[in-house]
Amino acid sequence: MKKLKNIAKNAIVKNSKIDASEIIIHDNAKLDGVIIKAKKVTIDADSVLTDCKLFSDGEITIGKKSEIKEQAVINSFKGISIGDRCLIDRNVFVGGMQSEESEIVIGNDCVILYRAYLNPTKKITIENNVGVGGYSQIFTHGAWQNVLKGYPNKFSPITIKDNAWIPWNVMILPGVIIGKNAIIGAGSVITKNIPDNVFAAGNPAVIKSKNIKKKEPNEKEKNKIMIEILESFHNYAKNFLKNPNKIEKSNHGSNQHITVSFKDKSQIAYAIKWNSTPKNKKTILVSFKISEKIKSIKKIEWIELDTLKSNVTSDAGNSFQSFLKRFGIRIKI
Numbered sequence: 001m002k003k004l005k006n007i008a009k010n011a012i013v014k015n016s017k018i019d020a021s022e023i024i025i026h027d028n029a030k031l032d033g034v035i036i037k038a039k040k041v042t043i044d045a046d047s048v049l050t051d052c053k054l055f056s057d058g059e060i061t062i063g064k065k066s067e068i069k070e071q072a073v074i075n076s077f078k079g080i081s082i083g084d085r086c087l088i089d090r091n092v093f094v095g096g097m098q099s100e101e102s103e104i105v106i107g108n109d110c111v112i113l114y115r116a117y118l119n120p121t122k123k124i125t126i127e128n129n130v131g132v133g134g135y136s137q138i139f140t141h142g143a144w145q146n147v148l149k150g151y152p153n154k155f156s157p158i159t160i161k162d163n164a165w166i167p168w169n170v171m172i173l174p175g176v177i178i179g180k181n182a183i184i185g186a187g188s189v190i191t192k193n194i195p196d197n198v199f200a201a202g203n204p205a206v207i208k209s210k211n212i213k214k215k216e217p218n219e220k221e222k223n224k225i226m227i228e229i230l231e232s233f234h235n236y237a238k239n240f241l242k243n244p245n246k247i248e249k250s251n252h253g254s255n256q257h258i259t260v261s262f263k264d265k266s267q268i269a270y271a272i273k274w275n276s277t278p279k280n281k282k283t284i285l286v287s288f289k290i291s292e293k294i295k296s297i298k299k300i301e302w303i304e305l306d307t308l309k310s311n312v313t314s315d316a317g318n319s320f321q322s323f324l325k326r327f328g329i330r331i332k333i
Helices: 217-239 313-327
Strands: 006-009 012-014 017-019 022-025 030-032 035-037 040-043 049-052 053-055 059-062 073-074 079-082 103-106 117-119 124-126 135-140 157-162 198-201 205-210 246-251 255-262 267-271 283-287 301-304 308-311
Touching: 049 117, 059 301, 217 255, 217 267, 217 313, 267 313, 301 313
Parallel strands: 006 022, 012 030, 017 035, 022 040, 030 049, 035 053, 040 059, 053 073, 059 079, 079 103, 103 124, 117 135, 124 157, 267 283, 283 301
Antiparallel strands: 198 205, 246 255, 255 267, 301 308
């Protein structure tokens, strides 16, 4: 059977072995030291795979701007699907006992951290914007002793819904559904379903707090938070990145401006609203709402906090976008 290959000219594939009937690799994808075996492999634009292994009897799909780091292994018989802007950290292992239902589906903007272990004997579904901490364990099967002697045995899929937070060293047992916006305490063992918007912790985990989702801050409160973030970024860039900068504050009526300026004349300029174009071509505008007029000018860099969208290419802009992740603000670059 003839193999079909469609690899973009500016994609980089080196020291790698891909065994598939159809291979599609999009612009600027980078694969180094990768082993992949599947029926069909699709790796979207700007994704980076380094020294990792992926195996499936079905299709493997990696979205845009996702990263799979060194020594990660993902083995799932039926299929592997990873969305956009995801991170699979070093030494993550997805595998173990396989079945005809073995499948892992990960949505957009998810993170699976160091040495997490996921067992997809049955399907694991991780929706969008989910964080799974290091050393966490997700098991879709529990079996050892003889069922004919009356011992327990369970095989059942697991679902983790949008915006759930699973910190480090959490164990999730077969059949569990973790609700939207749920937060799990570190070191917990999850034996039953967790509803939306609760904090649960313990072994076994129980609900400690309900309706944990706070009321969204008003404009004044959000402005205060952003000023604190910019002050923190100023110190981070100066003392950790060793990138000298100064921070300036000015009032324009009720619309306060905060600017972090660097030696190369690039600057992060924040205001509650931006309606005018910057004089400095190296300015990255940051606001809750950027006017459509400004966004239509391709040369202007901007970050829109309400929509989590951006147009950023500079080092300063990318550094700030990355810094925002510390506060759960994940820009959909």
